[in-house]
Amino acid sequence: MSKADEQTRLYFRMFNEIGIINQLSTNKLARVLPHGLSVAQFSLLNHLVRLGGAWAPSRLARAFQVTKGAMTNTLQRLDAQGLIRIVPDPTDARGKLVEITESGRRMRERCVRATGEVMADIVRLIPADDVRTMIPLLEHLRKTLDDNR
Amino acid sequence: MSKADEQTRLYFRMFNEIGIINQLSTNKLARVLPHGLSVAQFSLLNHLVRLGGAWAPSRLARAFQVTKGAMTNTLQRLDAQGLIRIVPDPTDARGKLVEITESGRRMRERCVRATGEVMADIVRLIPADDVRTMIPLLEHLRKTLDDNR
């Protein structure tokens, strides 16, 4: 096997590990989330609380790297549960703006607590240094993939 | 914010990056794969070629960390395209065994070539040292999540 092939294998392996970790972690978190709330939905509530303000669906789709269609779906489900409010954008008749509701804030708190317990297990088992080492490398990889989309 | 909260945030951020990378890389690869073949299907063909021999569906499901239902689906699609052969396990009447066909081998070669070009771009932009640093850390994380499933 050539050197280049070996290198390619290395990169494939990294993506493979990443895929499995994503699946395992998503499932782990989903299992403790209040019934009916997906990890994607929780992440969205979290995003709205942490960053605050009103967000256009298109901006949220870009932030989460999903298609507009997927974001429409997520937002409709959250809206149906009264966890967010969707209002027309006063400055652009095409657009809408998404805000979290009080009920959404409470739900997000519940989710933070629920996932916190799971996360505590993981924190105990994975050295924080490992995480601190990986984050900048992952970030660079993510940005690179994103730029060359 | 408490120290523990900050740490939890760090871990959440890692999982978030991992989720986005998974989505971007999967989409990138899927786009260049011969029509009708998903990344999961290609991975399975690759697995059969690299490791060789006949595999029980349940063993494949464990190897790829997906449910038996998901594996049934993938195998049925590959079988329908004649890329694998599924035969009864002679030693266990409950079981089946999966082998790659000649056509499957050829398809796998095509996929390796197609994805190789995409991967070459990534190899050029991401230092191999980054990858070599991440792999053992990712592997440890994956194993830890898997053990505590």
Place this chain on the structure above:
DNA sequence: ACTATATAGTTCAATATTGAACTATTGAAT
């Protein structure tokens, strides 16, 4: 002003996935 292009959001079909229910077979304990 007009036109063409870009952007915002929705809908839809196709696909992948989970988790649970189900059937069939195995293997172990008594």
Place this chain on the structure above:
DNA sequence: ATTCAATAGTTCAATATTGAACTATATAGT
């Protein structure tokens, strides 16, 4: 031998996702 729990595989409903088609509005170039 019988019984019972474990395992192998399938099916199904629910959900999440993509990509493409579609409508509506905005913006830029002429």
